[in-house]
Amino acid sequence: MAKATTKTASKSTAGSTPKTLIIAEKPSVASDIAKALGGFTKYDDYFENEQYVVSSAVGHLLEIAAPEEYDVKRGKWSFANLPVVPPHFDLRPIVKTESRLKVLQKLIKRKDIAALVNACDAGREGELIFRLIAQHAKASQPIKRLWLQSMTPNAIREGFSALRSDADMQPLADAARCRSEADWLVGINGTRAMTAFNSKSGGFFLTTVGRVQTPTLSIVVEREELIRKFISKDYWEVKADFLASAGVYEGRWFDPKFKKDAAEPDLRENRLWSEAAANSIVAACRNKKASVREEAKPATQLAPQLFDLTSLQREANARFGFSAKNTLGLAQALYERHKVLTYPRTDSRALPEDYLDTVKQTVENLAANSNEYRPHANAILKGDGKDSAAKTKGYGWIKPNKRIFDNSKISDHFAIIPTLESPKSLSEPEQKLYDLVVRRFLAVFFPAAEFRVTTRITECSGHHFKTEGRVLVHPGWLAVYGRSNQADDELVAVQENETVQSDTIEALALKTKPPARYSEATLLSAMESAGKWVDDDDMREAMAEKGLGTPATRAAIIEGLLAEKYMVREARELIPTAKAFQLMTLLRGLDVEELTRPDLTGNWENKLSLIEQGKMKRDAFMQEIAQMTQRIVKRAKEYDSDTIPGDYATLTTPCPHCKGSVKENYRRFACEKCGFTISKTPGGRAFEYDEVETLLRDKTIGPLQGFRSKIGRPFAAIIQLTEIPEDDKDYPNAGFKLEFDFGNTEDDDAEAIDFTGRTALGVCPKCSGAVYEDGMRYVCERNTGPSKTCDFKTGKVVLQQEISTEQVQKLLTSGKTDLLTNFKSNRTGRGFKAYLALGEGGKIGFEFEAKAPKAGAAPPAKKRSGASAAAKAEVKPKRVSKAKSPAKT
Incomplete structure (x- = not known):
């Protein structure tokens, strides 16, 4: 060419x-x-x-x-x-x-x-x-x-x-359109129906549902329900140290007759359910002679398969704490910008069968251009001499292998591997992800790791103790990860027929633990293997290769659930919110649980497969979808009870009016004795239990975010319980009513606020007065009352970014906050990062993080003094701040 x-x-x-x-x-x-x-x-x-x-x-x-x-x-x-x-x-x-x-x-x-x-x-x-x-x-x-x-x-x-004919592809095109239109119909109708149901008592309570989103959320909610209902049990283990001529080794008591019972997962071979039983073993075996028998077996371990996107996201989350979204973004950058990885949005872990030459060139490139990977790449190219034919061809360990090269395991794209390009100027996260892919790619061609696994049984006074050890005999692929021949857990040697003696022995008091919450890594695994939740054999088979979502969409599904406040991320755990539990209660109560189960996807995949094979017509499938949406809407529309059946809580904090018990129903928290009641979802935001407990106890909480106006716009506010007269006909015998405090009162006739006893956060940049926290704002002491002489104030929440007292102190003392990462544009809805900075005249505005110049690029022009038009537009939200200009840089 x-x-x-x-x-x-x-x-x-x-x-x-x-x-x-x-x-x-x-x-x-x-x-x-x-x-x-x-x-x-x-x-x-x-x-x-x-x-x-x-x-x-x-x-x-x-x-x-x-x-x-x-x-x-x-x-x-x-x-x-x-x-x-x-x-x-x-x-x-x-x-x-x-x-x-x-x-x-x-x-x-x-x-x-x-x-x-x-x-x-x-x-x-x-x-x-x-x-x-x-x-x-x-x-x-x-x-x-x-x-x-x-x-x-x-x-x-x-x-x-x-080339294939258009007619040959028509069934696939029909299936593609069906999938797209059906998702639209269920998502739009389900979301609007549930939102309409939840907004019947006023306001706008956005309640999104979807074919993939809602079953994914259901998985997380069901795990949290198990955790909440879990009752810990006491159990005991017995641990002993045994003296042999070569040294001391540890053994744990176990029952050699134990058999697993799927219905009783807490039962284990080494658990005792009575302290007396554990103590009797300790007493019987203390300072006693014991016989030993052991069995050593060779074991091998193959390298993990190449990465598809989901397995890469799982590994990066487990190793580095990267979110699925971040991993996808990094992989996309390594593919598009740096061109060092192949296409990342893949569900395949295999390579095409004609890729041996490409793989060889890739390994040769790593050998030639990377000191870090050269030894491993050269080992692959040289092989071990056992396969003389492959070695003669110059392939070494690169040879036909269905575990690696298999066209039948490739749909749209093959596994993620490095390309022939050498990386330059990668960021630290990009380098970490690239290294994960390269080492997995190299490891898959290495021989299996070889171990010697030893199981030792020590019998003492009729009781059995188990000790296990594992020795790495040949590292194989583990060499790529820095492992060499060494003992992982090598046991102290015991001579044949040697008698040992128990030294120290003790009963350990322990408790069973609830199942772990999902992390992104484990939730991605659950989404990928969601077919196991499906009872029907045909549907389970249809989902075997699909799961919930696709590798390219799973990260977006998780992020969407976080954005809609159905889940929160705490450290690496994903925790469902009150809004999530309320949605599951609603769908179960309305008897539309098909929206909560992977069966819906399994059913669709089964029928879409039939359409692709020409065994089902597009119109028939879409007719079924239309009927399903009609049924979902009908059940929500015709449900006429005030509440929905569910597993509701009784709060620990008593009613602020009469000290009676406050109980939850679907829509409200209400006192059993008096007329006190408050909505569970004021402003379209669901209360968490700890939040409503705080509100009942302190009569105020906030600022809280996630509220929505009647037209769906987000806002933040402090919520207060305000005393009401006993004869108020709108609130009979209620004592208190719930009100929003937006912190934006501009009443010039209001009395000046008395800040006595409050801690000043710093000096006002406009008048040298003191700045204090007050409701939803931070305000100068001279900016209150009819005689105010200063107008300095700023909101506690700016464009959905909470501004802490610590950040306000930094703003007042050093001129700007730390880099804040959760601003969200009112105009576009997109998130952005910025500093809040003091500008001329004490005005507050945005200062954006400087971007590193590209190699060879001219130095950036000097910034204009004052804010850009965009910054001006974004930093003056209602109820937040009058700040318009960023500080000079």
Whole structure:
């Protein structure tokens, strides 16, 4: 292929010779196709030669939407507008990638484009991406399908010699559209129906549900329910030290007749359920002679398989604490920007069978360019001499192996491995992730690790004690991770027929522990293996390769649950919130539990598979989905009880009015004796138990975030219980009512606040007065009352970022806060990081983190004094702050 040159497209590009437009899913694939076919000139957004034009999408460019007359805006959702089952679906461009869509539209409409080739990824989503583009552009050309599972030049050329017909791909296209439209129907109708139900008593309580999101949440909630209901049991273990001629070793008592019982997971071979039984063993064996027998067996351990995205996310979470979202972002950067990893959004852990040469070149590249990986890469290339044929070919340990090279285990993409590019200027997190992938890639070609595992049974006074040891005989693949021949847990030697004696022996008092909460690593595993939750054999088989979500979407599902406050992340644990429990109670009470179980996905996958095989019609499937959405809406709409059956709590803090017991129902916390009652979801935000206990005890709590106005906008507030007169007809015998304190009162006639006894946070930058905390704000002492002389104040919450007293102290003493990471734009909803900084005249504004200049780039221009327009717009939210300008830098 002649060296391609980059040009800007002109009118002369579109000639009269008929050409075929090839549309790939990603720019990198378009480039690979152009290189494999040869003879192309590169233009800004496409490649062209005498026969073909090659361009690409960047993933999904369009999303389905209801026709405009069905699109009811949020905040006006009600049962009157449900269910939403439009007669057809419109398409709308995804704003972020609209420019790429316009490029493809323009190419499709070129007069010389006589045919189209769908070169998007070989799978259901790749088919959908192309079909929606063709539909939106009203393409009339004949279509062929390129089906690739390997991206080597030979594989690409062979794929073009065996293009599939459009008719052959129609069943897959039908299945793709069904999946997309069904997800839309269930998500829209389920979310609007549950939101309408929860908002019946006023306000706007957004309650999102979805085919993948809700069963994932259900897994987390069910685990938390087990933890809450768990009752710890006391048990005992007996530990003894035994004296042998070569030294001392430890043994633990066990019952050799023990058999596992799945119904009683707490039962173990080494557990005793009575202190007396444990003490009797101690008494019987103390300072007694004992006989020994042991068995040593060889054991081997293969290297873990190559990474797919989910296993990479699990490993990175377990090793480094990276979230699934962060791991995906890092892997995407290593793929797109640095070009050192292959495509990361894959569910395969195998490589194509024609990839041996590519793997060899990759290992050779690591041997030549990395001191760290060179010894391991060279070991692979040299092999061990046992396979002379492979060694003669120069492959060493790289040889056909179905565990590594297997086309049948590849769908859209193969496993994540390093490329032939050498990394440059990686950040620390990027380097960590790259190292994980490279070491896993190298390890998989190494021989198995070899161990000698010894099990020693010591019998003393009729009781048995077990001791286990493991010695690494040959490290094999563990050498890649720095392991050498050494004892992991080598036992003190005991001679044949040697009699030992117990030295110290004790009974250990222990307690059973509840199941562990999910981390992102374990939740990703549960999502991946969700088929085991499905009872029906056909559905379980359909889900065997799918699970809940896809590798590319699981991180987004978890982040979505966190964003909607269904879960919170504490350290590495994922903990469901009160909102999550309330949703599960609602779905169970309405008898729409299909939304909470993986069975729904299993059922869909089974039927989508039948559609792909031509054994089920698209219309029949969509009719079933429409009926299901009708049923979900009907059950929510017709449920006429005030509460929902559920497992409700009695609070420990008594009623603030009469000291009676406060009990929970579906919608409220209410006193059993008097008329005191408060909503569980004021402002569309569900109370956690500890929060409502604090409110009942202290009569105030906050600031709290996550409230929503009637039109769905988020806000923060302090909640107070305010005393009300006993004769108030609106609150008979209630004593207190719940009120929001927004901290934005501007009453010039109000009395000045007395700050006596409060701790000042610092000196006001405007008037040198003292700044104090007051409700939802931080305010200068001279900015209260009718005679106020200063206007300095700032909110405790700025654009959904809480500003702590410590940060205000830093702002007042050093001129700016630490870098704060949870701001969220009111206009776009996107999060951003910034400092709050003092500017001229004591005004508060944003200062953004300086970006490192790119290599060879000119130094950045000096910043203008004062805020950018964007900063000005973002830093003056209502009820928060009048600050507009960032400090000078």
